[in-house]
Amino acid sequence: MSTQAPPAATVPGQDEVSARIARLDEARRNPLLHVEGLWKVFGTKSDRIIGTPDADLPRRELMAKTGCVVAVKDVSFDVAPGEVFVVMGLSGSGKSTLVRCLTRLIEPSAGQVTVAGQDITSATDAQLRELRRKHVAMVFQHFGLLPHRRVIDNVAYGLEIRGDGKAERRERAQEMVDLVGLSGNEDSYPDQLSGGMQQRVGLARALAVDPSVLLFDEPFSALDPLIRRDMQNEVIRLHHEVGKTMVFITHDLQEALKLGDRILIMRDGAMVQVGRPDEVVGAPADDYVRDFVSEVPRSHVLTLRWVMRDPRPGESLEGPVMGPDTVVKNAAHKVLASVHPARVVSGDRLLGVVDREDILRVIVAEESP
Amino acid sequence: MLLGAILGIWLLGWLLFEGVATLPLGRATLTGFQTRLNELRDSFDAARDSNVFLDVVVGGIRDALDAFVVGAQDLLSQAAFPRPVPQVGWLGVVALFAWVTYALAGVRSTILVVLSLLSFGVLGYWSESIDLLIVTFTAVLIAVLVGIPLGIAMSRSRTVTAVATPVLDVMQTMPSFAYLLPLVLLFSIGPSAAVVATLIYALPPVVRITAHGLRTVAASTIEATTSMGSTRTQLLRKVQLPMAKRTIIVGVNQTIMAALSMATIAALIDGPGLGEPVIQALQTLDIGTAFVSGLCIVIMAIMLDRATTAASQRAESERRATRDPRRRRIALGAGAVLAAVAVYLSRSYLWAADPSRLPDLGRPLADVAGTATDWFTDTFSAVTGAIKDGFTYALLNPFQSLLADSPWWLVAAVLLAVAFVLGGWRPTVTTAVCLAVIFGVGLWQDTMVTLTMTLVATVMVMLLAVVFGVWMGRSKRADTAFRPLLDAGQTIPPFVYLVPALALFGTSRFTAIVAAIVYAAPVAIKLVADGIRGVSPTTVEAATSAGSSTIQVISKVQLPMARNALVLAANQGLLYVLSMVVIGGLVGGGALGYTVVSGFSQAQLFGKGLAAGIAIVALGIMLDRITQHAAARSGRR
């Protein structure tokens, strides 16, 4: 795993994206979710694997030798309050197991998980229930709705089991139904709704308890592409409105890049890379990641930070001024229209320049990889 | 191949040793073991008041059940001293049942229930019918109270499942005839023994189906609700039980049907109800009476099945009802008032209390049925006689001679070899134990005769199953035409099948076999049909496109691929046939079934009857194990 830092310091930039990045980096010193050295080994006698050389065997060999599967292998990361943290990897890479270990729906084999300072791994059953009822909510790929309850009662379920009053929970549930755009469907049953609408119910149900962390396990994989895009936008909108911290599992890179402040890439249970979308695309940690991101339109992800260079001697420094975290695609128009190279500036420091050729190189590379 | 060789050796042995070491036992003779069982019964009878377990535990259960049943009878069906009629007369009973049905199952079922109950009165079997309902529902009530919690426990704990499953297996595979006598040992005869027998037979479905329903609640829903912080109790109450509700009601339906069929048979141990007149009529060859009382049983079966099915569908639709719940409450309230009025009338006026004041259709119907049967047997006796004799001489007798007239050690060796070839060493061990038991209880030859009838009937069942199963599996239309018939056939208590079989063929082994075939065919046919239907259509299409004829598709593709279903059908067929063949002891089936029946009727033959019961169980377990393992093997292939 490597997080190759981009060249340049992170002084608060003048554009919004830079500001957000800086804010999250700062907030991460005091993370809402802290995961350290997390392991999950499936199989009998699985406890005899961690810390032995066996743990480093490839999955198939370990399976043949011990009958165990290492689903999550020494994973550590921090998530800042308000951050959208995406976990990505191919099928079987351990994403679902990882996210379930966070609330101990699956019991981790080793490691530590802390939510808002509370150690989850050593929590009692009652503490764990409290955490699940109030602080961490989850949205599932297959919805997991209660078929015998109306939409409104599904949404109110979490409030009901923690003992909220009837009127109170009804009001809150109605608010959530409205928030996810299901007004008018309160009295329907889940099987009367389309897949996308059912997942909205799942979303409303998770939001109803006003959790501080939302976990999503491939929530849109079962939906068809158009609806999936709608739902992604819905999540972005909700994130703007309620500003929840989110851990979002997906195997879809587009989705990861679209939603994630940062992305964790997993392979066979281990972390391969953690970084911002532009870092993952701009500096893939290994061939696995490079392969993953090879199809991505780079101009949509890379920022000027990744294409700028030092000004050549005698080069004009009169071009337009831009922030280092401006996405290439968004900068292209201005740079191409200008006769002078654009200046990439953070605060009042000149970081580098970008001219037409630099922009075109990114765009052309995309056409013929 | 191997089976052929075994058969060859067997035939050779039979030719050499026919009639040697066949271990026959005269009708009235008892072996030492059987005499000891008699003594055991005597000592149970003697100890009934002195032994703590028998007096307090068993006696307590017996008294409670007897009191409950008799109390219900006083209330609903039998003259409650000093009244000449029950506390609630027929009108009140009809109204009460109607109201309950309306509340649980809806209007259509209510009409069915009212008509059915009235027909019991009109046919002259009012009190017997209500008695049967009382015994059935007493057992069902206990089964539900015990069974649903047990099913819940099974769905949550592997240990409970591991302990309960084999017990339920035995309860379900044991032919119902076999445990009547052991219960008599404990409870003596009467309503309590009947209720316990019915309970044992009816408990497994509700337990199994409840556990299954709970276990199959979608894992994703369980996970989602757990992730929200539900406790285990909340999970059960708010998620699992509501989601499994429909399945559980299906389990209750099956338990009711099983209870009904056992409660009729329990007439043999003096259980009150419709079984009594049927048995009496069967034993006196009074076809007319047997027909009418049997008809009442059929009507009751249909009534219960339809009403509980409607109740389970309602459980689904009701919670979605968009109609105003207030209207329903008003209707229920009005119904309650009507029922109360009816109860009052039936307590005050004799016309509303005494069902014999109703027009009597039973007697004329019995006469018609009797005359029709006489006419039929007179006219067609040549035909039915030819069928019976042809079958008996061509198939039954030779095969019986092979099994029952070969030396016991030869037959035992053959059975062990067959068990080994079909199922491997485990069923072989079971077979050895079962054969030892049969040998030990001293009823070897009787058992072989029963085995013959069972095997012959099962072969016929399988022929029917393959013909109709393939037809239904291949044709949607045949399926829709036959399936309701088969379903109906399965809901009717087996007892009833004896009546038409007896009417056609008189008392004989063949009669028992016919009844057994009719009883077992529906299950087997359905299993085969489902197996054929389960063969992937793509495979069939591929075979057809490769130029196979229909016969080739059936014989080379569909039947081999449905092999597992065939073995399973044979397994179920065997068990159903066995349980019916022994009941056939009532209509001349002879052998073990007859021995059990005489154990009920003659005190000095009790021990022998009990021994026959043990032999039946051993036979059942042996056949079940062999076919189960054969099925597992064919599944693995």
Ligand SMILES: Nc1ncnc2c1ncn2[C@@H]1O[C@H](COP(=O)(O)OP(=O)(O)OP(=O)(O)O)[C@@H](O)[C@H]1O
């Ligand atoms: N209960 C279990 N017992 C044994 N092995 C398991 C269990 N659950 C998961 N695994 C194994 O752990 C590995 C990781 O599974 P996981 O479901 O976490 O992957 P995933 O990344 O979520 O895949 P997908 O994209 O298909 O959902 C897989 O190899 C899987 O076979």
Ligand SMILES: [Mg+2]
């Ligand atoms: Mg997954």
